[in-house]
Amino acid sequence: MIAILTNPQRFMALSAWAAPTLGAIAAVLGLTGLWFDFIAPPDYQQGYTVHLMFIHVPAAWLSLFVYVCLGAASFIGLVFRAPIADAAARAAAPLGAGFTFLALATGSLWGRPMWGTWWVWDARLTSVLVLFLFYLGYLALQSAIDDEAKASRACAILALVGLINLPIVHFSVVWWNTLHQGASVFRAGGPAMPPAYLVPLLTLALAYTAAFGSLWLVRIRAEVWRRRANVLALRAAG
């Protein structure tokens, strides 16, 4: 693992087949998940808005998971100066911002018919908005500093500070009285939903995770090539 993170050649060799493989897995799981999604009956309370849950919950899970990846890559990049880890942190941020935006937007589209409002400043929604702002802050900081080494250090520190927000997002529905419901899949006593809903939800969650894995690897490869191109350009100029 460490060899892959410190040796770009080994990483490029491994990711050359891992990225398309994960992409193919994501496509198969995505189509399977959508099939289960649209054979699921309407919920007795939520009606057809249950379809929103199948795309909202995986996006929300991924918004947290990608940030854990961003934080871990930032830590390894900052402490061990592993070049791939730094590239991995940069590559994760736009993907995390995308998933968090989807979680907020699809949640809002569910909230309007079910809660009667597009948005409330409850602890879950607000902490996810803060998570989205951390992603945007990371991307803004990265583009604001010209010196790449300084930008990477500053962004890594910002990413590590943002880790504090993750338990707040996760436990917000337990610590505070929120309009957003509590955990209904990973909870004591097992999932609080029938297999007709659990299967499409988990299949699409795996599809989202595989899609993230594939896109993350593609973006890290792009970042490795970008750095290599810059080194070659500097060499040619010198």
Add this chain to the structure above:
Amino acid sequence: MLDFDAGKYAPYVWPAYALTAVIFTGLIADSLARARRWKRAVAAREQPAQEAPPN
């Protein structure tokens, strides 16, 4: 059988799926375009060095 009926919730369900499709398409297209662009840049910058006559 597949049931694409969303009843009175269609104005909320379909925009969410459309938005998800747009974001995924955008992320896939941007990621692949970046990889292609920088792979080509490396190839283009490595080529002159290889073609240059030895000193």
